[in-house]
Amino acid sequence: MDEHLLVRKIDMGTVIDHIPPWKADSVLRLIDLENIRRSDISLVILHNVPSRKYGRKDIIKIYKHHISHEETDIICLVYPTATVNYITDWKVEKYKPKIPERIVGRIRCPEISCITNNPREPIKPRYRVLASIKALQCEYCDTLIEFDRIAELVPQRKAV
Amino acid sequence: MWALGREFPIDLIHTYRGLRGKDIISARDLSREDLETIFRLADYYEKSPGSFKNLLKGSTVALLFIEPSTRTFHSFEAAARILGCEVISIRDPSVSSIAKGESLHDTIKMIESYGASAIILRHPSRGASLYASEVSSAPVINAGDGSREHPTQAILDLYTIYRKRGSIDGVRIGFLGDLRFSRTVPSLSYALALYKDIEILYIAPQALQVRREVEVYLEEKGVRYRKISDPTEIRRVLGEIDVLYVTRLQKERFPDPSDYERLRGSYTVTPEILVLAKQGLGIMHPLPRVDELSPELDSTPNAWYFDQARWGLNTRVALLSLVLG
Numbered sequence: 001m002d003e004h005l006l007v008r009k010i011d012m013g014t015v016i017d018h019i020p021p022w023k024a025d026s027v028l029r030l031i032d033l034e035n036i037r038r039s040d041i042s043l044v045i046l047h048n049v050p051s052r053k054y055g056r057k058d059i060i061k062i063y064k065h066h067i068s069h070e071e072t073d074i075i076c077l078v079y080p081t082a083t084v085n086y087i088t089d090w091k092v093e094k095y096k097p098k099i100p101e102r103i104v105g106r107i108r109c110p111e112i113s114c115i116t117n118n119p120r121e122p123i124k125p126r127y128r129v130l131a132s133i134k135a136l137q138c139e140y141c142d143t144l145i146e147f148d149r150i151a152e153l154v155p156q157r158k159a160v
Numbered sequence: 161m162w163a164l165g166r167e168f169p170i171d172l173i174h175t176y177r178g179l180r181g182k183d184i185i186s187a188r189d190l191s192r193e194d195l196e197t198i199f200r201l202a203d204y205y206e207k208s209p210g211s212f213k214n215l216l217k218g219s220t221v222a223l224l225f226i227e228p229s230t231r232t233f234h235s236f237e238a239a240a241r242i243l244g245c246e247v248i249s250i251r252d253p254s255v256s257s258i259a260k261g262e263s264l265h266d267t268i269k270m271i272e273s274y275g276a277s278a279i280i281l282r283h284p285s286r287g288a289s290l291y292a293s294e295v296s297s298a299p300v301i302n303a304g305d306g307s308r309e310h311p312t313q314a315i316l317d318l319y320t321i322y323r324k325r326g327s328i329d330g331v332r333i334g335f336l337g338d339l340r341f342s343r344t345v346p347s348l349s350y351a352l353a354l355y356k357d358i359e360i361l362y363i364a365p366q367a368l369q370v371r372r373e374v375e376v377y378l379e380e381k382g383v384r385y386r387k388i389s390d391p392t393e394i395r396r397v398l399g400e401i402d403v404l405y406v407t408r409l410q411k412e413r414f415p416d417p418s419d420y421e422r423l424r425g426s427y428t429v430t431p432e433i434l435v436l437a438k439q440g441l442g443i444m445h446p447l448p449r450v451d452e453l454s455p456e457l458d459s460t461p462n463a464w465y466f467d468q469a470r471w472g473l474n475t476r477v478a479l480l481s482l483v484l485g
Contacts, residue, residue: 111286113284113285113286113306113307114285114286114287115264115283115285115286115287115288115290115291115305116287118263118264118285120261120263120264121263121264121291122263122265123265123291130376133376135376137376139287140286140290140291141286141287141306141308142286142287142308142309142346142371142373143286143373144373144376
């Protein structure tokens with residue numbers, strides 16, 4: 001089944017493609033949804049559509065909104081197969097993700113005794129990215145998180 | 161004129177600015193110059209304790225200890241009083257607002273409003289001191305944040321090595337015991353990375369080996385280290401090291417009490433090991449000990465741990481005077 005039969009092309013917005021199958025919800029948790037809950041924005045999720053490269057994949061299309069480069073960088077760090085295209089007037093700009101130096105919020109520290117896991121404290125987790133060893137390091141507790149473990153540490157969010 | 165003045169170590173309190181107003185969260189925050197300045201003042205405190213009397217009169221030091229402590233609490237309290245500071249202490253969380261559910265954020269804000277010039281914090285959560293330093297405008301000194309770090313212990317540990325050996329460069333140190341949940345082992349490892357030709361051996365069962373983040377730091381700094389978990393190899397390496405740093409099993413940090421019971425008593429240092437050791441091996445321990453260090457060692461010249469504990473006062477007098485001077 002062709003994804004184009006399910007969802008039409010968009011003239012303006014963001015397409016996040018090649019997300020591992022059934023991981024689109026996790027990707028959404030990395031995007032600041034509060035920022036895009038405007039009445040003129042639509043968001044479509046395609047789960048488990050065929051992919052020539054990976055067999056199956058998820059796709060997210062966000063109409064009339066460009067997610068930030070920072071958000072794209074984090075998505076691509078968590079899911080390295082993901083690609084993000086920004087569409088403006090039907091023109092497609094393929095964004096080449098950069099490895100961020102730092103990530104604030106979005107990811108829960110796996111160390112249970114880390115101060116960021118204390119629900120009484122008004123605090124956002126903060127990580128430095130150690131690209132040479134493919135890991136994040138919690139700035140508060142020093143715990144290392146390998147890149148391939150990040151996805152499981154994206155907190156669950158209530159439905160929009 | 162100032163050149164002459166610098167001959168008196170006490171003047172360092174006014175002239176050395178490297179630590180003034182600084183948060184001490186991690187041993188990684190310290191430079192070699194910071195440590196050597198602390199050591200000079202700590203030496204001077206031993207020679208002339210009266211010179212430090214009331215030097216910080218008018219300052220207030222808050223001791224916020226949300227976890228048990230004997231040596232660290234009392235040595236900081238004594239140091240603050242020697243320097244003439246007012247001391248506010250919250251020691252027993254069960255009788256403070258913390259027991260009512262007050263956040264660390266609010267507790268720090270409250271202490272700050274009482275005019276604290278510095279906050280000395282011990283807390284069970286890793287990263288609590290960094291967080292407190294972001295909340296507080298007064299400098300925060302980490303007196304132990306869970307199993308993460310204990311930088312002022314590293315200062316007194318290094319001071320002990322310097323006093324006993326005359327130099328820290330070139331030391332070969334073996335850490336033995338619970339390295340996984342220890343906070344003193346990471347801090348001392350980070351601080352040792354400031355010195356030349358250091359070699360560190362981490363001697364522990366696999367389940368208690370040093371945490372990966374410490375290894376990553378040492379690799380980045382080019383410090384030689386080895387992990388040893390084979391009991392037969394332990395006896396061999398004893399002849400290679402200058403210092404044996406023993407830690408207790410951190411019972412309170414084991415997520416599973418059965419793991420603690422299984423590993424309890426798995427290592428004990430006794431006088432018999434001295435036969436295998438290098439002459440002059442120094443044995444250190446952050447104390448309290450449980451059963452990992454035989455009391456029979458206490459009377460040997462190899463037992464450095466009581467001097468080590470005693471020098472906690474010297475180094476904390478020096479540190480407080482440089483942070484608040």
